[in-house]
Amino acid sequence: xxxxxxxxxxxxxxxxxxxxxxxxxxxxxxxxxxxxxxxxxxxxxxxxxxxxxxxxxxxxxxxxxxxxxxxxxxxxxxxxxxxxxxxxxxxxxxxxxxxxxxxxxxxxxxxxxxxxxxxxxxxxxxxxxxxxxxxxxxxxxxxxxxxxxxxxxxxxxxxxxxxxxxxxxxxxxxxxxxxxxxxxxxxxxxxxxxxxxxxxxxxxxxxxxxxxxxxxxxxxxxxxxxxxxxxxxxxxxxxxxxxxxxxxxxxxxxxxxxxxxxxxxxxxxxxxxxxxxxxxxxxxxxxxxxxxxxxxxxxxxxxxxxxxxxxxxxxxxxxxxxxxxxxxxxxxxxxxxxxxxxxxxxxxxxxxxxxxxxxxxxxxxxxxxxxxxxxxxxxxxxxxxxxxxxxx
Ligand code: FAD
Ligand code: DHB
Numbered sequence: 001x002x003x004x005x006x007x008x009x010x011x012x013x014x015x016x017x018x019x020x021x022x023x024x025x026x027x028x029x030x031x032x033x034x035x036x037x038x039x040x041x042x043x044x045x046x047x048x049x050x051x052x053x054x055x056x057x058x059x060x061x062x063x064x065x066x067x068x069x070x071x072x073x074x075x076x077x078x079x080x081x082x083x084x085x086x087x088x089x090x091x092x093x094x095x096x097x098x099x100x101x102x103x104x105x106x107x108x109x110x111x112x113x114x115x116x117x118x119x120x121x122x123x124x125x126x127x128x129x130x131x132x133x134x135x136x137x138x139x140x141x142x143x144x145x146x147x148x149x150x151x152x153x154x155x156x157x158x159x160x161x162x163x164x165x166x167x168x169x170x171x172x173x174x175x176x177x178x179x180x181x182x183x184x185x186x187x188x189x190x191x192x193x194x195x196x197x198x199x200x201x202x203x204x205x206x207x208x209x210x211x212x213x214x215x216x217x218x219x220x221x222x223x224x225x226x227x228x229x230x231x232x233x234x235x236x237x238x239x240x241x242x243x244x245x246x247x248x249x250x251x252x253x254x255x256x257x258x259x260x261x262x263x264x265x266x267x268x269x270x271x272x273x274x275x276x277x278x279x280x281x282x283x284x285x286x287x288x289x290x291x292x293x294x295x296x297x298x299x300x301x302x303x304x305x306x307x308x309x310x311x312x313x314x315x316x317x318x319x320x321x322x323x324x325x326x327x328x329x330x331x332x333x334x335x336x337x338x339x340x341x342x343x344x345x346x347x348x349x350x351x352x353x354x355x356x357x358x359x360x361x362x363x364x365x366x367x368x369x370x371x372x373x374x375x376x377x378x379x380x381x382x383x384x385x386x387x388x389x390x391x392x
Contacts, residue, residue: 001029001144003028003145004027004308004312005026005028005151005308006031006136006145007028007030007150008030008031008127008150009030009031010030010032010034010039010122011106011280012109012294013153013279013297013301014032014151014154014279014280015030015109016056016301017151017279017305019116019118020059020302021305021308026309026312028151029119029121030121032120032122032123032124034123035122036110040103040107042106043103043182043215043257044102044103044294046101046207046208046215047097047207047291048069048294050382051299051382051383051384052295052299052382055302065098065100068104069098070099070100070210071096071097072088072099073089074086074088075193075195076191076194077363078196078242078244080363083195086373086377091377092374092381096381097291097381097382099207101209102294124140126140127139127140127159128163129150129152129276132150132276133274133275134275136276149275149276149308150275150276151277151304152276152282153279153282153297154282156266156281156285158282160278161268161282161283165273169269171266171268171269173266174265175265176263176264177349178222179220179263180217180261181220181224181258182215182261183215183217183234183257183259185214185215185216185253186253186254187213188214188251189208189211190214190249190250190251194206194208196289197241197242198347199241199347201241202218202219202220202241202346203218203219203241203289204217204218204237204242206242214253218234219346222263224260234258263287264285265285265286265287265335266284267284267328268283268284269324269328271300271328272323277320279300280293281297283327284331284335286338287341289341289342289345289346290334290337290341290379291380292334296330303326303327306319307319333383337379337380343359344363
C-alpha cells in the first residue's frame with residue numbers, strides 16, 4: 001500500500017489532519033490501535049477554544065457542534081466562600097469557548113472521513129514506524145504502508161515518539177501529586193457556566209455536556225482507584241467542594257461514566273525526526289485544568305497541513321522545517337497557562353501555609369484586577385493562530 005501521509009492514531013489530531021489534508025487534495029491513511037466504538041465513546045475533553053471552533057467550521061465539520069455545542073462567555077472561580085465570574089465578553093470581546101464533547105468531535109470527523117471515502121483502519125494494534133530518515137513506511141498485521149511523511153498522532157502512550165532514536169529528543173516534564181476523577185452524570189447542570197472551585201478538601205470542577213448531562217471532576221490522590229469512589233462518596237465530595245457559596249445546590253443523579261486521569265506536563269522537542277512529525281499529545285501533555293490539550297492538537301495539525309500543502313504545491317520544505325518551532329511557541333504558552341491554572345486551584349501540601357497564602361493572594365488578584373483577569377481570559381479562550389508572530 002502507498003499513501004502520501006501515513007497517520008498513526010485516530011484521535012482528534014489524526015482525524016482532523018486526515019480531513020484537512022483531504023481538503024487540500026493530499027492523500028492519507030489513518031491507522032488506529034483501538035476499535036471505532038472505543039474511540040467514539042472515550043470521554044475526555046469538553047472545552048473548545050474559539051480558534052478550534054473556527055477551524056472545524058471552516059473545514060465543514062462544525063454542523064453538529066454549531067447545533068448542539070454550548071457557547072460560554074465566562075467561567076466562575078470559586079474559593080473562600082464566594083464565586084467570582086471572569087467575563088469573557090468584557091475582557092476579550094468577540095471571543096468565547098464552546099462546550100462540546102471530544103468524542104462528539106471524533107464522531108463527526110470519522111463520519112465525514114468515511115463519507116468522503118477516507119481510509120481509517122481500526123483495530124490495528126501492532127503499527128511499527130520504519131526508516132524515518134528517508135523512504136519511511138509503517139508495518140502492521142503483515143502489511144506495509146509506504147508514505148512520504150509519517151504523522152505521529154498516537155497520543156502520549158503511542159509508538160511514534162518512542163521510535164525516535166535515543167538522544168534526539170529533549171524532554172521537559174513535571175508530574176503533579178494528584179489525579180482527576182471525572183464523571184458524567186445524567187442530570188441537568190447545576191449552574192449555567194463552568195465552576196473551578198478551590199477549597200481545603202481539594203479542587204472540584206463543574207462542567208456539562210448538554211442541558212441533560214453534567215460533567216464533574218475531583219482532585220484525588222495520584223494512586224486513587226475507581227473502586228475507592230462509589231457514587232455516594234463522589235456526590236458527597238462534590239457537595240463539600242462546590243456547595244461553598246450561599247444558595248448553590250448541586251443537582252444529583254445517575255453517574256453514567258467515570259474515568260481517572262494522571263496530571264502531567266510534558267514536552268518533547270523537536271516535534272520532528274526525519275520524515276516523522278509528532279502532533280498533539282504524542283508530543284506534549286498539559287494538565288487538564290486549562291482545557292488546552294485538544295486545542296493544541298488542533299493547532300498542531302493546522303500548522304502541519306499548511307506545511308504539507310506547501311510541500312506538495314511547490315516542493316519547498318520551508319514550512320515543514322519550521323513546523324516544530326512554530327508549534328512550540330503556542331505549546332509553551334499553553335504549558336505555562338496549564339501549570340499556572342493547576343497551581344492556582346489545587347491543594348498541594350496542606351502543611352505549607354505559605355504556599356496556601358500565596359495561592360489565595362493570586363486568586364484575589366485575578367478576581368479583582370482587570371489586567372490579571374484579562375490574562376486568564378485571553379489564554380482560556382485561546383490565543384490567535386498568529387500568536388508569536390512578530391508585530392508591525
Ligand atoms: P489522543 O486523543 O490520545 O488520540 C491518540 C489516538 O492514537 C488514540 O485513539 C489511540 O488509541 C491511538 N493510538 C495510541 N497508540 C497507538 C498505536 N501504537 N497505534 C495506533 N494508534 C494508536 N483538552 C482540551 O483542549 N480541552 C479540555 O477541556 C480538555 N479536558 C480534558 C479532560 C481530561 C479528563 C483529559 C484526560 C484530557 C482533557 N483534555 C482537554 C486533553 C485532550 O483530551 C487531549 O489533549 C486530546 O485527546 C489529544 O488528542 P490527540 O489526538 O493528540 O491524542
Ligand atoms: C472540561 C475539562 C477540562 O479539563 C476543563 O478545564 C474544563 C471542562 C470538561 O470536560 O468539560
